Amino acid sequence: MKNVLIVILLIAFGAGLYVNFGMSQNIDQSDIISESTEGETEENTEDDASQTSDEDGNSGNPATSGENLTFSQEPLQERYTQAVENNEALIIDVLLPSYYTDGFIETLAGQFGTDNIQFNRIDIDTNTVDLTELTVSENSDAVIMDALQIRDYNDEVLPERNVDNLTNAYMNIYNSDKIVYILGNPNVHEHENLADILAEDQASLVENDYFYIDxxxxxxxxxxYDYEADTLTPETESRIAESIYGYMVE
Incomplete structure (x- = not known):
């Protein structure tokens, strides 16, 4: 009988140890799992917040809106600021001869990268010898007019080039309350005579305070130059668009 009681006590004692040890172990494991889960949740929350912040920062980039453009010419800057405040577009007519491709306006607009400027192409079908007047839009704020050096070369009238006709057309547009730029050409034919004209025009027009984009x-x-299509190459047009942007924008 005494032996039976001893066995029963040993069994009870062992069961008590098992229960206490097992519960303690389960509690410790639960705490570890809980702490691990909370840590992962905090990390995920921080990552999500960081990602959201990055996305918000990218979507609000002011450079892509164009509202921060600063023009080098104060009169144009004033009109641009007013247009943006009124939620309107600054309208710029671009007067071009046929050696500019149909994609040039898109290239130019892409250089400025804003919906706050509207570029309108108006074709010029003349050289400086035959030039009398140029037509522009009534509602445009500014005008970029080609200097027609390549056109004079292509029409073989470069020796008779008439810069007075060009500047008279400039002044007529200027007097209709437009801000006017003359767009000089590159020496696409890599010819000495064309190079001389480009240098002469740059010197005289800048000296007389015309807005001349060299x-x-x-x-x-x-x-x-694409002689088969009789147009400037896309790379040349890209460089010209860069020059326009570089001259007009600070």
Whole structure:
């Protein structure tokens, strides 16, 4: 009988140890799992917050909106600021001869990268010898007019080039309350006579305070001119668009 009681006590004692040890172990494991889960949750929350912040920062990039553009010419800056405040577009007419491709306006707009400027192409079908007047939009704020040096070369009237006709057309547009720029050409034919005209025009027009965008030093890796299509190459047009942006924007 005494032996039976001893066995029963040993069994009871062992069961008590098992229960206490097992519960303690389960509690410790539960705490570890709980702490691990909370840590992962906090990390995920921080990662999500960081990702959201990055996405918000990218979506609010002011450079892509164009509202922070600063023009080098104060009159144009004033009109641009007013247009943005009124939620309107600054309208710029671009007067171009046929050696500019149909994609040039898109290239130019892409250089400025804003919906706050509207570029309108108006074709010029004349050289400076026959030039009398140029037509522009009534509602445009500014005008970029090609200097027609390549056109004079292509029409073989470069020796008779008439810069007075060009500047008279400039002043007529200017007097209709437009801000006017003359767009110089690059030496796409790489000819000495064309190079001389480009240098002369740059010197005289800048000296007389015309807004003249000089492109005589433009260089390209490939070809300047597509003689089969009789147009500037896309690379040349890209360089000209860069020059326009560089001249007009600070």
């Amino acid at each position: 492109n005589q030093d433009v260089s390209v890796d490939g070809e300047f």
